[in-house]
Amino acid sequence: xxxxxxxxxxxxxxxxxxxxxxxxxxxxxxxxxxxxxxxxxxxxxxxxxxxxxxxxxxxxxxxxxxxxxxxxxxxxxxxxxxxxxxxxxxxxxxxxxxxxxxxxxxxxxxxxxxxxxxxxxxxxxxxxxxxxxxxxxxxxxxxxxxxxxxxxxxxxxxxxxxxxxxxxxxxxxxxxxxxxxxxxxxxxxxxxxxxxxxxxxxxxxxxxxxxxxxxxxxx
Amino acid sequence: xxxxxxxxxxxxxxxxxxxxxxxxxxxxxxxxxxxxxxxxxxxxxxxxxxxxxxxxxxxxxxxxxxxxxxxxxxxxxxxxxxxxxxxxxxxxxxxxxxxxxxxxxxxxxxxxxxxxxxxxxxxxxxxxxxxxxxxxxxxxxxxxxxxxxxxxxxxxxxxxxxxxxxxxxxxxxxxxxxxxxxxxxxxxxxxxxxxxxxxxxxxxxxxxxxxxxxxxxxxxxxxxxxxxxxxxxxxxxxxxx
Numbered sequence: 001x002x003x004x005x006x007x008x009x010x011x012x013x014x015x016x017x018x019x020x021x022x023x024x025x026x027x028x029x030x031x032x033x034x035x036x037x038x039x040x041x042x043x044x045x046x047x048x049x050x051x052x053x054x055x056x057x058x059x060x061x062x063x064x065x066x067x068x069x070x071x072x073x074x075x076x077x078x079x080x081x082x083x084x085x086x087x088x089x090x091x092x093x094x095x096x097x098x099x100x101x102x103x104x105x106x107x108x109x110x111x112x113x114x115x116x117x118x119x120x121x122x123x124x125x126x127x128x129x130x131x132x133x134x135x136x137x138x139x140x141x142x143x144x145x146x147x148x149x150x151x152x153x154x155x156x157x158x159x160x161x162x163x164x165x166x167x168x169x170x171x172x173x174x175x176x177x178x179x180x181x182x183x184x185x186x187x188x189x190x191x192x193x194x195x196x197x198x199x200x201x202x203x204x205x206x207x208x209x210x211x212x213x214x215x216x217x218x219x
Numbered sequence: 220x221x222x223x224x225x226x227x228x229x230x231x232x233x234x235x236x237x238x239x240x241x242x243x244x245x246x247x248x249x250x251x252x253x254x255x256x257x258x259x260x261x262x263x264x265x266x267x268x269x270x271x272x273x274x275x276x277x278x279x280x281x282x283x284x285x286x287x288x289x290x291x292x293x294x295x296x297x298x299x300x301x302x303x304x305x306x307x308x309x310x311x312x313x314x315x316x317x318x319x320x321x322x323x324x325x326x327x328x329x330x331x332x333x334x335x336x337x338x339x340x341x342x343x344x345x346x347x348x349x350x351x352x353x354x355x356x357x358x359x360x361x362x363x364x365x366x367x368x369x370x371x372x373x374x375x376x377x378x379x380x381x382x383x384x385x386x387x388x389x390x391x392x393x394x395x396x397x398x399x400x401x402x403x404x405x406x407x408x409x410x411x412x413x414x415x416x417x418x419x420x421x422x423x424x425x426x427x428x429x430x431x432x433x434x435x436x437x438x439x440x441x442x443x444x445x446x447x448x449x450x451x452x453x454x455x456x457x458x459x460x
Contacts, residue, residue, distance in 0.1 A: 119269055120307035120366075124321035124373060125297030127289070134324060138311050 018173035032095025037102025062100035149206030226275035300370030360391030
Protein backbone atom coordinates (compact mmCIF):
# COMPACT_ATOMS: atom_id res chain seq x y z
CA UNK A 1 0.00 0.00 0.00
CA UNK A 2 1.36 3.40 -0.96
CA UNK A 3 0.51 6.74 0.52
CA UNK A 4 -0.61 9.13 -2.23
CA UNK A 5 0.60 12.62 -1.34
CA UNK A 6 -0.95 14.08 -4.48
CA UNK A 7 -4.37 12.97 -3.29
CA UNK A 8 -3.98 15.27 -0.30
CA UNK A 9 -4.01 18.23 -2.66
CA UNK A 10 -6.39 16.84 -5.27
CA UNK A 11 -9.14 15.99 -2.82
CA UNK A 12 -8.66 18.96 -0.54
CA UNK A 13 -11.34 21.13 -2.23
CA UNK A 14 -13.96 18.39 -1.80
CA UNK A 15 -13.64 18.85 1.95
CA UNK A 16 -14.52 22.51 2.03
CA UNK A 17 -18.31 22.11 2.46
CA UNK A 18 -17.68 19.53 5.20
CA UNK A 19 -15.17 21.85 6.86
CA UNK A 20 -17.85 24.53 6.93
CA UNK A 21 -20.40 22.11 8.43
CA UNK A 22 -17.97 21.25 11.20
CA UNK A 23 -17.66 24.94 11.97
CA UNK A 24 -21.42 25.43 12.02
CA UNK A 25 -22.14 22.43 14.25
CA UNK A 26 -19.30 23.32 16.61
CA UNK A 27 -20.07 27.03 16.77
CA UNK A 28 -23.76 26.68 17.55
CA UNK A 29 -23.14 23.67 19.78
CA UNK A 30 -20.58 25.58 21.83
CA UNK A 31 -22.74 28.72 21.94
CA UNK A 32 -25.73 26.73 23.17
CA UNK A 33 -23.47 24.88 25.61
CA UNK A 34 -22.09 28.13 27.03
CA UNK A 35 -25.56 29.57 27.65
CA UNK A 36 -26.87 26.32 29.14
CA UNK A 37 -23.68 25.98 31.14
CA UNK A 38 -23.90 29.42 32.69
CA UNK A 39 -27.59 29.02 33.56
CA UNK A 40 -26.98 25.57 34.99
CA UNK A 41 -24.04 26.84 37.03
CA UNK A 42 -26.28 29.45 38.67
CA UNK A 43 -28.94 26.84 39.34
CA UNK A 44 -26.30 24.49 40.71
CA UNK A 45 -24.99 27.00 43.29
CA UNK A 46 -28.49 28.09 44.28
CA UNK A 47 -29.59 27.01 47.73
CA UNK A 48 -33.13 26.49 46.42
CA UNK A 49 -33.88 22.83 45.60
CA UNK A 50 -36.16 23.85 42.69
CA UNK A 51 -33.06 25.07 40.85
CA UNK A 52 -30.41 22.97 42.49
CA UNK A 53 -31.89 19.49 42.05
CA UNK A 54 -32.72 19.63 38.31
CA UNK A 55 -29.29 21.02 37.51
CA UNK A 56 -27.60 18.25 39.46
CA UNK A 57 -29.71 15.66 37.70
CA UNK A 58 -28.88 17.16 34.31
CA UNK A 59 -25.15 17.08 35.03
CA UNK A 60 -25.45 13.56 36.46
CA UNK A 61 -27.14 12.17 33.34
CA UNK A 62 -24.98 13.97 30.79
CA UNK A 63 -21.65 13.23 32.42
CA UNK A 64 -22.64 9.65 33.04
CA UNK A 65 -23.55 8.67 29.48
CA UNK A 66 -21.55 8.73 26.21
CA UNK A 67 -21.95 11.66 23.85
CA UNK A 68 -22.57 9.29 20.95
CA UNK A 69 -25.54 7.83 22.82
CA UNK A 70 -26.84 11.33 23.55
CA UNK A 71 -26.54 12.31 19.88
CA UNK A 72 -28.42 9.22 18.74
CA UNK A 73 -31.02 9.52 21.48
CA UNK A 74 -31.77 13.17 20.73
CA UNK A 75 -31.73 12.53 17.00
CA UNK A 76 -34.44 9.85 17.21
CA UNK A 77 -36.53 11.57 19.86
CA UNK A 78 -36.38 15.10 18.44
CA UNK A 79 -37.12 13.78 14.97
CA UNK A 80 -40.22 11.96 16.07
CA UNK A 81 -41.50 14.72 18.39
CA UNK A 82 -40.61 17.97 16.61
CA UNK A 83 -39.63 16.66 13.20
CA UNK A 84 -36.16 18.18 13.70
CA UNK A 85 -33.52 17.82 11.01
CA UNK A 86 -30.35 15.89 11.77
CA UNK A 87 -28.40 19.15 11.77
CA UNK A 88 -30.57 20.70 14.49
CA UNK A 89 -30.39 17.53 16.54
CA UNK A 90 -26.60 17.49 16.28
CA UNK A 91 -26.34 21.08 17.49
CA UNK A 92 -28.77 20.47 20.34
CA UNK A 93 -26.94 17.32 21.40
CA UNK A 94 -23.54 18.99 21.32
CA UNK A 95 -24.96 21.99 23.21
CA UNK A 96 -26.69 19.94 25.87
CA UNK A 97 -23.60 17.77 26.32
CA UNK A 98 -21.19 20.67 26.66
CA UNK A 99 -23.63 22.61 28.80
CA UNK A 100 -23.14 20.11 31.60
CA UNK A 101 -19.36 20.34 31.45
CA UNK A 102 -19.30 24.11 31.06
CA UNK A 103 -21.67 24.38 34.04
CA UNK A 104 -19.15 22.59 36.19
CA UNK A 105 -16.36 24.82 34.88
CA UNK A 106 -18.34 27.97 35.73
CA UNK A 107 -19.47 26.61 39.08
CA UNK A 108 -15.91 25.79 40.06
CA UNK A 109 -14.71 29.22 38.94
CA UNK A 110 -17.48 31.08 40.78
CA UNK A 111 -16.91 29.11 43.96
CA UNK A 112 -13.16 29.64 43.74
CA UNK A 113 -13.67 33.38 44.18
CA UNK A 114 -13.19 34.00 47.87
CA UNK A 115 -16.31 34.48 49.98
CA UNK A 116 -14.83 37.78 51.13
CA UNK A 117 -15.40 39.29 47.69
CA UNK A 118 -19.13 38.69 47.91
CA UNK A 119 -19.17 39.93 51.52
CA UNK A 120 -17.28 43.11 50.66
CA UNK A 121 -19.72 43.84 47.84
CA UNK A 122 -22.75 43.08 49.99
CA UNK A 123 -21.39 45.19 52.84
CA UNK A 124 -21.47 48.19 50.50
CA UNK A 125 -25.19 47.58 50.11
CA UNK A 126 -25.16 45.75 46.77
CA UNK A 127 -27.84 43.17 46.04
CA UNK A 128 -26.75 39.55 45.56
CA UNK A 129 -27.35 39.86 41.84
CA UNK A 130 -25.35 43.05 41.48
CA UNK A 131 -22.48 41.69 43.56
CA UNK A 132 -22.49 38.59 41.36
CA UNK A 133 -22.48 40.52 38.10
CA UNK A 134 -20.09 43.32 39.09
CA UNK A 135 -17.69 41.59 41.44
CA UNK A 136 -17.74 37.79 41.33
CA UNK A 137 -18.44 36.93 37.68
CA UNK A 138 -15.73 39.10 36.10
CA UNK A 139 -13.17 37.37 38.30
CA UNK A 140 -14.73 33.95 37.78
CA UNK A 141 -14.80 34.30 33.98
CA UNK A 142 -11.14 35.10 33.97
CA UNK A 143 -10.39 32.08 36.08
CA UNK A 144 -12.57 29.86 33.86
CA UNK A 145 -10.88 30.76 30.60
CA UNK A 146 -8.19 28.05 30.44
CA UNK A 147 -10.75 25.34 31.21
CA UNK A 148 -13.26 26.85 28.80
CA UNK A 149 -10.66 26.87 26.03
CA UNK A 150 -9.99 23.23 26.72
CA UNK A 151 -13.68 22.39 26.66
CA UNK A 152 -14.24 24.26 23.40
CA UNK A 153 -11.46 22.26 21.76
CA UNK A 154 -13.04 19.04 23.00
CA UNK A 155 -16.41 20.17 21.66
CA UNK A 156 -14.95 20.96 18.28
CA UNK A 157 -13.45 17.50 17.97
CA UNK A 158 -16.61 15.90 19.36
CA UNK A 159 -18.58 17.43 16.50
CA UNK A 160 -17.16 14.51 14.46
CA UNK A 161 -19.61 12.23 16.28
CA UNK A 162 -22.42 13.99 14.41
CA UNK A 163 -21.31 11.80 11.51
CA UNK A 164 -23.32 9.06 13.19
CA UNK A 165 -26.54 10.89 12.32
CA UNK A 166 -25.68 11.61 8.70
CA UNK A 167 -24.16 15.07 9.15
CA UNK A 168 -21.60 15.36 6.39
CA UNK A 169 -18.97 17.01 8.47
CA UNK A 170 -15.25 16.36 8.10
CA UNK A 171 -15.08 12.81 9.44
CA UNK A 172 -18.05 11.43 7.53
CA UNK A 173 -16.81 13.15 4.38
CA UNK A 174 -13.40 11.52 4.78
CA UNK A 175 -14.95 8.10 5.31
CA UNK A 176 -17.24 8.42 2.31
CA UNK A 177 -14.51 9.66 -0.02
CA UNK A 178 -12.09 7.05 1.29
CA UNK A 179 -14.57 4.28 0.69
CA UNK A 180 -15.00 5.26 -2.92
CA UNK A 181 -11.42 6.17 -3.92
CA UNK A 182 -9.65 3.64 -1.68
CA UNK A 183 -7.43 6.37 -0.26
CA UNK A 184 -8.79 6.21 3.27
CA UNK A 185 -5.57 7.24 5.02
CA UNK A 186 -5.13 10.23 2.75
CA UNK A 187 -8.73 11.32 3.29
CA UNK A 188 -8.41 10.97 7.05
CA UNK A 189 -5.20 12.99 6.85
CA UNK A 190 -7.04 15.85 5.16
CA UNK A 191 -9.75 15.76 7.84
CA UNK A 192 -7.06 15.72 10.52
CA UNK A 193 -5.44 18.75 8.93
CA UNK A 194 -8.68 20.73 9.26
CA UNK A 195 -9.15 19.72 12.90
CA UNK A 196 -5.58 20.72 13.69
CA UNK A 197 -6.10 24.01 11.93
CA UNK A 198 -9.27 24.75 13.92
CA UNK A 199 -7.84 23.71 17.27
CA UNK A 200 -4.73 25.80 16.61
CA UNK A 201 -6.93 28.83 16.10
CA UNK A 202 -8.70 28.12 19.41
CA UNK A 203 -5.43 27.65 21.24
CA UNK A 204 -4.04 30.87 19.82
CA UNK A 205 -7.24 32.80 20.55
CA UNK A 206 -7.47 31.65 24.15
CA UNK A 207 -3.81 32.35 24.71
CA UNK A 208 -4.44 35.89 23.47
CA UNK A 209 -7.42 36.36 25.78
CA UNK A 210 -5.50 35.00 28.76
CA UNK A 211 -2.54 37.30 28.29
CA UNK A 212 -4.78 40.28 27.63
CA UNK A 213 -6.74 39.70 30.84
CA UNK A 214 -3.68 39.09 32.96
CA UNK A 215 -2.34 42.50 31.97
CA UNK A 216 -5.40 44.42 33.12
CA UNK A 217 -5.25 43.78 36.85
CA UNK A 218 -4.43 40.43 38.38
CA UNK A 219 -6.56 38.31 40.64
CA UNK B 220 -26.55 55.08 66.44
CA UNK B 221 -26.43 51.30 66.73
CA UNK B 222 -28.47 49.49 69.35
CA UNK B 223 -28.17 45.77 69.96
CA UNK B 224 -30.72 44.08 72.17
CA UNK B 225 -30.58 40.53 73.51
CA UNK B 226 -28.68 39.20 70.52
CA UNK B 227 -28.14 35.44 70.44
CA UNK B 228 -26.48 33.41 67.75
CA UNK B 229 -25.86 29.71 67.24
CA UNK B 230 -23.65 28.01 64.69
CA UNK B 231 -25.47 24.69 64.56
CA UNK B 232 -25.17 23.51 68.21
CA UNK B 233 -22.53 26.06 69.15
CA UNK B 234 -23.94 28.98 71.13
CA UNK B 235 -21.55 31.78 70.10
CA UNK B 236 -23.44 34.88 71.26
CA UNK B 237 -25.42 34.48 74.45
CA UNK B 238 -27.45 37.64 74.77
CA UNK B 239 -25.53 40.77 73.80
CA UNK B 240 -26.80 44.25 74.69
CA UNK B 241 -24.79 47.14 73.36
CA UNK B 242 -25.44 50.74 72.41
CA UNK B 243 -23.02 52.63 70.19
CA UNK B 244 -23.63 56.36 70.33
CA UNK B 245 -22.94 58.79 67.48
CA UNK B 246 -19.25 59.68 67.21
CA UNK B 247 -18.35 57.07 69.75
CA UNK B 248 -15.39 54.73 69.23
CA UNK B 249 -16.13 51.35 70.74
CA UNK B 250 -13.31 48.81 70.79
CA UNK B 251 -14.20 45.18 71.35
CA UNK B 252 -11.44 43.00 72.78
CA UNK B 253 -11.35 39.37 73.77
CA UNK B 254 -9.70 36.06 72.98
CA UNK B 255 -10.18 34.22 69.68
CA UNK B 256 -13.52 32.46 69.70
CA UNK B 257 -15.04 34.89 72.18
CA UNK B 258 -17.63 35.89 69.56
CA UNK B 259 -16.40 39.43 68.97
CA UNK B 260 -16.03 39.12 65.19
CA UNK B 261 -19.35 37.30 64.95
CA UNK B 262 -21.01 40.14 66.85
CA UNK B 263 -19.57 42.66 64.41
CA UNK B 264 -20.77 40.60 61.45
CA UNK B 265 -24.24 40.38 62.98
CA UNK B 266 -24.43 44.18 63.13
CA UNK B 267 -24.00 44.20 59.35
CA UNK B 268 -26.17 41.09 58.87
CA UNK B 269 -23.36 39.17 57.20
CA UNK B 270 -24.36 36.63 59.84
CA UNK B 271 -27.97 35.90 60.60
CA UNK B 272 -28.83 35.57 64.27
CA UNK B 273 -31.58 33.57 65.95
CA UNK B 274 -32.65 35.88 68.75
CA UNK B 275 -32.60 39.57 69.54
CA UNK B 276 -32.70 42.77 67.55
CA UNK B 277 -30.38 45.26 65.91
CA UNK B 278 -31.51 48.86 65.51
CA UNK B 279 -29.72 51.16 63.09
CA UNK B 280 -30.59 54.85 63.42
CA UNK B 281 -33.45 53.86 65.67
CA UNK B 282 -34.98 51.46 63.15
CA UNK B 283 -35.24 47.76 63.90
CA UNK B 284 -33.77 45.88 60.94
CA UNK B 285 -35.76 42.90 59.75
CA UNK B 286 -33.28 40.12 58.91
CA UNK B 287 -35.60 38.60 56.32
CA UNK B 288 -35.98 41.87 54.45
CA UNK B 289 -33.14 41.92 51.92
CA UNK B 290 -34.05 45.39 50.74
CA UNK B 291 -33.92 46.82 54.22
CA UNK B 292 -30.61 45.09 54.91
CA UNK B 293 -29.10 46.52 51.73
CA UNK B 294 -30.35 49.98 52.65
CA UNK B 295 -28.92 49.63 56.16
CA UNK B 296 -25.58 48.35 54.84
CA UNK B 297 -25.18 51.44 52.71
CA UNK B 298 -25.19 53.44 55.96
CA UNK B 299 -22.83 51.20 57.91
CA UNK B 300 -19.42 50.56 56.36
CA UNK B 301 -17.30 47.49 56.96
CA UNK B 302 -13.56 46.97 56.86
CA UNK B 303 -12.32 43.39 56.79
CA UNK B 304 -9.26 41.65 58.12
CA UNK B 305 -8.27 40.53 54.63
CA UNK B 306 -9.16 43.83 52.92
CA UNK B 307 -11.31 42.15 50.24
CA UNK B 308 -10.51 44.76 47.65
CA UNK B 309 -11.87 44.01 44.19
CA UNK B 310 -8.76 42.78 42.35
CA UNK B 311 -10.15 43.41 38.87
CA UNK B 312 -10.67 47.12 39.54
CA UNK B 313 -8.25 49.99 39.98
CA UNK B 314 -7.96 51.67 43.37
CA UNK B 315 -10.21 54.56 42.37
CA UNK B 316 -12.71 52.17 40.79
CA UNK B 317 -12.81 50.18 44.04
CA UNK B 318 -13.64 53.33 45.94
CA UNK B 319 -16.35 54.64 43.58
CA UNK B 320 -18.01 51.25 43.02
CA UNK B 321 -20.29 51.68 46.04
CA UNK B 322 -21.44 55.25 45.37
CA UNK B 323 -22.09 54.61 41.67
CA UNK B 324 -23.64 51.14 41.93
CA UNK B 325 -25.52 51.39 45.22
CA UNK B 326 -26.34 55.08 45.52
CA UNK B 327 -26.70 55.62 41.79
CA UNK B 328 -24.34 58.57 41.93
CA UNK B 329 -22.97 60.00 38.67
CA UNK B 330 -19.44 59.00 37.79
CA UNK B 331 -17.93 62.48 37.99
CA UNK B 332 -19.34 63.22 41.41
CA UNK B 333 -18.28 59.79 42.64
CA UNK B 334 -14.73 60.31 41.35
CA UNK B 335 -14.57 63.62 43.18
CA UNK B 336 -15.69 61.97 46.41
CA UNK B 337 -13.44 58.98 45.80
CA UNK B 338 -10.39 61.20 45.34
CA UNK B 339 -11.29 63.14 48.48
CA UNK B 340 -11.26 59.99 50.58
CA UNK B 341 -8.20 58.51 48.87
CA UNK B 342 -6.45 61.72 49.80
CA UNK B 343 -7.70 61.30 53.34
CA UNK B 344 -6.04 57.90 53.64
CA UNK B 345 -2.92 59.23 51.92
CA UNK B 346 -3.20 57.26 48.68
CA UNK B 347 -4.25 59.82 46.10
CA UNK B 348 -1.17 58.97 44.03
CA UNK B 349 -2.27 55.33 43.78
CA UNK B 350 -5.68 55.84 42.22
CA UNK B 351 -4.75 54.06 38.99
CA UNK B 352 -2.91 51.19 40.66
CA UNK B 353 -4.45 47.75 40.98
CA UNK B 354 -4.76 46.13 44.42
CA UNK B 355 -2.12 43.51 43.58
CA UNK B 356 0.44 46.30 43.27
CA UNK B 357 -0.14 47.61 46.82
CA UNK B 358 1.30 46.66 50.19
CA UNK B 359 -1.01 45.24 52.85
CA UNK B 360 -1.17 48.55 54.67
CA UNK B 361 -2.02 50.40 51.47
CA UNK B 362 -4.70 47.84 50.63
CA UNK B 363 -6.33 48.30 54.01
CA UNK B 364 -6.26 52.09 53.62
CA UNK B 365 -7.98 51.74 50.23
CA UNK B 366 -10.56 49.50 51.91
CA UNK B 367 -11.15 52.23 54.49
CA UNK B 368 -11.51 54.82 51.71
CA UNK B 369 -13.97 52.49 49.97
CA UNK B 370 -16.08 52.35 53.13
CA UNK B 371 -15.81 56.13 53.64
CA UNK B 372 -16.88 56.90 50.08
CA UNK B 373 -20.34 55.62 50.94
CA UNK B 374 -20.39 58.39 53.57
CA UNK B 375 -21.70 55.99 56.21
CA UNK B 376 -22.87 56.99 59.65
CA UNK B 377 -20.70 54.28 61.22
CA UNK B 378 -17.89 51.94 60.20
CA UNK B 379 -17.25 48.46 61.55
CA UNK B 380 -13.65 47.23 61.63
CA UNK B 381 -13.08 43.48 61.84
CA UNK B 382 -9.49 43.01 63.01
CA UNK B 383 -8.22 45.51 60.43
CA UNK B 384 -4.53 45.07 61.24
CA UNK B 385 -4.36 41.34 62.02
CA UNK B 386 -3.29 40.33 58.52
CA UNK B 387 -0.61 43.01 58.24
CA UNK B 388 3.13 42.80 58.64
CA UNK B 389 4.07 44.52 61.93
CA UNK B 390 5.74 47.47 60.20
CA UNK B 391 2.53 48.23 58.25
CA UNK B 392 0.16 48.29 61.22
CA UNK B 393 1.00 51.88 62.17
CA UNK B 394 -0.14 53.54 58.94
CA UNK B 395 -3.56 51.88 59.17
CA UNK B 396 -4.02 52.75 62.84
CA UNK B 397 -3.05 56.34 62.08
CA UNK B 398 -5.81 56.61 59.48
CA UNK B 399 -8.26 55.17 61.98
CA UNK B 400 -7.15 57.61 64.66
CA UNK B 401 -7.78 60.50 62.31
CA UNK B 402 -11.24 59.13 61.55
CA UNK B 403 -11.98 58.98 65.25
CA UNK B 404 -10.83 62.58 65.60
CA UNK B 405 -13.20 63.58 62.80
CA UNK B 406 -16.06 62.17 64.82
CA UNK B 407 -16.74 58.98 62.87
CA UNK B 408 -18.75 56.38 64.77
CA UNK B 409 -16.61 53.26 64.89
CA UNK B 410 -16.89 49.74 66.24
CA UNK B 411 -13.51 48.06 66.16
CA UNK B 412 -12.59 44.47 66.88
CA UNK B 413 -8.86 44.38 67.46
CA UNK B 414 -5.94 42.85 69.31
CA UNK B 415 -4.07 46.17 69.35
CA UNK B 416 -4.36 47.02 73.04
CA UNK B 417 -2.21 50.15 72.79
CA UNK B 418 -4.48 51.47 70.08
CA UNK B 419 -7.59 50.60 72.09
CA UNK B 420 -6.27 52.47 75.10
CA UNK B 421 -5.43 55.53 73.02
CA UNK B 422 -8.45 55.84 70.75
CA UNK B 423 -11.40 54.08 72.36
CA UNK B 424 -14.13 55.99 74.12
CA UNK B 425 -15.28 52.68 75.46
CA UNK B 426 -13.66 49.27 75.66
CA UNK B 427 -15.83 46.18 75.65
CA UNK B 428 -14.33 42.89 76.82
CA UNK B 429 -16.05 39.77 75.51
CA UNK B 430 -15.59 36.17 76.53
CA UNK B 431 -17.53 33.04 75.57
CA UNK B 432 -20.29 34.97 73.85
CA UNK B 433 -21.05 37.51 76.55
CA UNK B 434 -19.91 41.02 77.36
CA UNK B 435 -17.99 40.51 80.57
CA UNK B 436 -17.05 44.08 81.25
CA UNK B 437 -17.08 47.47 79.59
CA UNK B 438 -16.00 51.01 80.39
CA UNK B 439 -13.47 53.65 79.53
CA UNK B 440 -10.01 52.37 78.59
CA UNK B 441 -8.78 53.46 82.01
CA UNK B 442 -11.48 51.48 83.80
CA UNK B 443 -11.05 48.32 81.76
CA UNK B 444 -7.28 48.29 81.35
CA UNK B 445 -6.19 49.75 84.70
CA UNK B 446 -8.95 48.72 87.09
CA UNK B 447 -10.67 45.66 85.64
CA UNK B 448 -13.39 44.54 88.02
CA UNK B 449 -13.96 41.00 86.79
CA UNK B 450 -11.52 38.19 87.24
CA UNK B 451 -11.94 37.00 83.64
CA UNK B 452 -10.93 40.44 82.38
CA UNK B 453 -7.93 40.54 84.67
CA UNK B 454 -6.70 37.15 83.54
CA UNK B 455 -7.21 38.02 79.83
CA UNK B 456 -5.32 41.29 80.20
CA UNK B 457 -2.48 39.61 82.06
CA UNK B 458 -2.19 37.13 79.20
CA UNK B 459 -2.09 39.72 76.38
CA UNK B 460 0.37 42.01 78.10
